[in-house]
Amino acid sequence: MAAVTTTPRQKIGWGTANVVVVALALIPVLWMVSLSFKTPAAVLDPSFIPAQWTWSNYHEILSTATFTRPLFNSIGIGLIATFISVVLASMAAYAVARLRFPGKSLLIGMSLLIAMFPIIALVTPLFSIERALGLFNTWPGLIIPYVAFGLPLGIYTLSAFFREIPWELEKAAKVDGATPFQAFVRVIAPLAAPGMVTTSILVFLACWNEFLMAISFTSTTAARTAPASLAYISGSSQFTVPTGPIAAAAVVITIPIIIFVLFFQRRIVAGLTSGAVKG
Amino acid sequence: MSTHTETVAAGAPAEAPARRKPQLSEGARAERRLGWLLCAPAVIVMLAVAGYPIVYAIWLSLQRYNLELPNQVKFIGLANYGAVLRSPYWWHALWVTVLITVVSVAVTLVLGMLLALVMHRTLFGRGTIRTAALIPYGIVTVAASYGWYYAWTPGQGYLSAMFNNSAPLTSTYKAIAVIILAEIWKTTPFMGLLLLAGLSLVPEDLQKAAKVDGATAWQRFWRITVPLMKPAILVAVLFRTLDSFRIFDNIFILTQGNNGTESVSILAWDNLFKALNLGIGAAISILIFICVVIIAAVFIKGFGTAAPGADTGRR
Numbered sequence: 001m002a003a004v005t006t007t008p009r010q011k012i013g014w015g016t017a018n019v020v021v022v023a024l025a026l027i028p029v030l031w032m033v034s035l036s037f038k039t040p041a042a043v044l045d046p047s048f049i050p051a052q053w054t055w056s057n058y059h060e061i062l063s064t065a066t067f068t069r070p071l072f073n074s075i076g077i078g079l080i081a082t083f084i085s086v087v088l089a090s091m092a093a094y095a096v097a098r099l100r101f102p103g104k105s106l107l108i109g110m111s112l113l114i115a116m117f118p119i120i121a122l123v124t125p126l127f128s129i130e131r132a133l134g135l136f137n138t139w140p141g142l143i144i145p146y147v148a149f150g151l152p153l154g155i156y157t158l159s160a161f162f163r164e165i166p167w168e169l170e171k172a173a174k175v176d177g178a179t180p181f182q183a184f185v186r187v188i189a190p191l192a193a194p195g196m197v198t199t200s201i202l203v204f205l206a207c208w209n210e211f212l213m214a215i216s217f218t219s220t221t222a223a224r225t226a227p228a229s230l231a232y233i234s235g236s237s238q239f240t241v242p243t244g245p246i247a248a249a250a251v252v253i254t255i256p257i258i259i260f261v262l263f264f265q266r267r268i269v270a271g272l273t274s275g276a277v278k279g
Numbered sequence: 280m281s282t283h284t285e286t287v288a289a290g291a292p293a294e295a296p297a298r299r300k301p302q303l304s305e306g307a308r309a310e311r312r313l314g315w316l317l318c319a320p321a322v323i324v325m326l327a328v329a330g331y332p333i334v335y336a337i338w339l340s341l342q343r344y345n346l347e348l349p350n351q352v353k354f355i356g357l358a359n360y361g362a363v364l365r366s367p368y369w370w371h372a373l374w375v376t377v378l379i380t381v382v383s384v385a386v387t388l389v390l391g392m393l394l395a396l397v398m399h400r401t402l403f404g405r406g407t408i409r410t411a412a413l414i415p416y417g418i419v420t421v422a423a424s425y426g427w428y429y430a431w432t433p434g435q436g437y438l439s440a441m442f443n444n445s446a447p448l449t450s451t452y453k454a455i456a457v458i459i460l461a462e463i464w465k466t467t468p469f470m471g472l473l474l475l476a477g478l479s480l481v482p483e484d485l486q487k488a489a490k491v492d493g494a495t496a497w498q499r500f501w502r503i504t505v506p507l508m509k510p511a512i513l514v515a516v517l518f519r520t521l522d523s524f525r526i527f528d529n530i531f532i533l534t535q536g537n538n539g540t541e542s543v544s545i546l547a548w549d550n551l552f553k554a555l556n557l558g559i560g561a562a563i564s565i566l567i568f569i570c571v572v573i574i575a576a577v578f579i580k581g582f583g584t585a586a587p588g589a590d591t592g593r594r
Binding site (some may be wrong): 006010011014015017018021022024025026028029031032035043044046047048088089091092094095096099100101102103104107110111113114116117118119120121122123124125126127128129144145147148149151152155205208209211212215216226227228230231243246247250251253254257258260261262265268269272273 | 307310311313314315317318320321322324325327328329331332333335336339394397400401402403404407408409410411412413414415416417418419420421422423425426427429430434435436437439440464468469472473475476518521524525527528531532543544547548551552557560561564565567568570571575
């Protein structure tokens with residue numbers, strides 16, 4: 001409706017609003033990028049744009065296992081935890097969306113409770129349990145809790161997606177002579193795939209971002225993830241501040257995610273809002 | 280039908296209804312079994328990681344249990360809770376947490392609503408806005424925290440330089456303001472996207488009709504948009520509140536809880552990993568859990584936020 005009656009004043013107004021939003025979102029990110037390109041001397045100059053540009057901070061962090069090993073851990077732990085939790089969540093979400101069974105609302109209530117859980121309340125007991133079971137400072141020691149916290153997110157998002165699938169198609173395929181397996185692979189799986197991709201993205205982002213458990217359940221680079229490793233990055237010598245390297249590491253863990261988010265933005269928005277709006 | 284007979288026959292010998300109950304149709308029974316089977320793995324993982332540990336945490340919180348003194352583990356009842364509740368540190372941390380939560384959620388709600396309106400109504404560049412808004416959402420909290428930390432460090436940061444080389448992270452309330460700012464920046468997009476979804480459910484015709492009747496934009500917003508969006512707003516606020524109440528990452532990087540900026544989560548963490556006191560740490564954890572349950576109950580019972588079972592909300 002607005003398109004018909006656009007006045008120049010409206011155009012300027014919305015244009016300003018747009019610019020403000022984009023600037024507010026980007027300036028803190030650009031500041032980090034700028035820091036990561038500053039030389040150790042220039043770090044102590046508060047100007048927004050580096051006077052001299054250097055790649056040395058990136059060379060430094062990418063040549064030390066203090067950062068590269070956690071980066072590898074983050075990718076591995078994130079992918080495995082995402083895979084397991086999306087598989088388990090799809091099974092549960094299928095049941096929630098399609099089947100009638102007692103205890104369904106209990107399941108939903110339970111996953112909501114876990115989604116709202118203060119993670120710190122679990123850090124104390126899990127720390128103690130993981131030490132007893134030998135899971136402390138290992139990949140499974142982080143994967144298992146990440147799966148558990150990915151499940152509520154997965155179940156909510158996926159059951160919202162599964163409700164939208166026209167399941168009569170499955171019956172139609174069977175009438176046409178398809179086996180149940182064929183009906184699933186040829187008809188239902190392609191329809192369910194977008195929801196599963198979306199959910200995987202959201203769960204992976206949550207794992208990638210997680211910090212509290214990552215610093216609590218790890219003690220060396222054997223399992224420490226990238227966000228937790230930032231605090232352990234030191235300057236090139238003990239007399240230099242590690243600002244540049246830390247900023248470079250922060251950019252390294254941020255940029256791929258930003259590209260990822262931008263590439264899948266429609267899916268992410270759909271996933272974030274699916275559970276919240278549709279009832 | 281069968282339920283009817285059962286209620287009528289309640290006084291009769293229990294055999295009849297007991298025998299009738301399991302007589303579901305074969306299909307319904309298979310469906311029920313499949314449903315349980317499919318949910319079992321998820322339920323087992325969630326119980327193992329959250330259910331059992333919370334029970335274990337309750338047990339730990341009743342012990343005197345310091346990792347430095349492993350020989351002196353002893354059941355001491357509620358003494359840990361007494362120690363925590365008598366400690367000014369707990370009450371200060373709770374005050375800091377509530378302050379951060381209330382201010383950041385209130386500001387995020389207003390900014391998120393503005394962002395949602397811009398995303399919904401803007402005449403051009405809608406895609407660009409959404410793209411830009413997703414950046415703070417996607418960024419790793421800790422990475423963003425370092426950005427804010429350096430920006431507010433005197434001699435290094437552009438923000439500090441803009442405010443006469445001030446060092447806000449060294450004084451309690453200025454540091455809390457910086458923490459709140461970092462929280463708002465990170466979480467406004469999430470709020471905005473949830474509200475945008477609610478906004479798209481407000482029928483356009485209603486807006487037009489009100490406009491014809493002479494309602495101003497302000498009136499239309501308060502009389503039409505907000506009431507219709509109330510469920511979406513409440514769910515978004517509930518999730519943001521609970522998320523904000525467990526704030527940890529930003530404080531850990533920005534101040535490490537120094538200068539009186541400890542949140543309850545930081546306090547619990549310090550007791551566990553710095554003082555190695557599992558008993559006190561567990562008691563604080565349980566108290567945080569109780570706070571979260573109270574917040575959720577107030578929202579769901581008090582404000583009528585859509586009940587969780589209606590698969591309305593997620594994080």
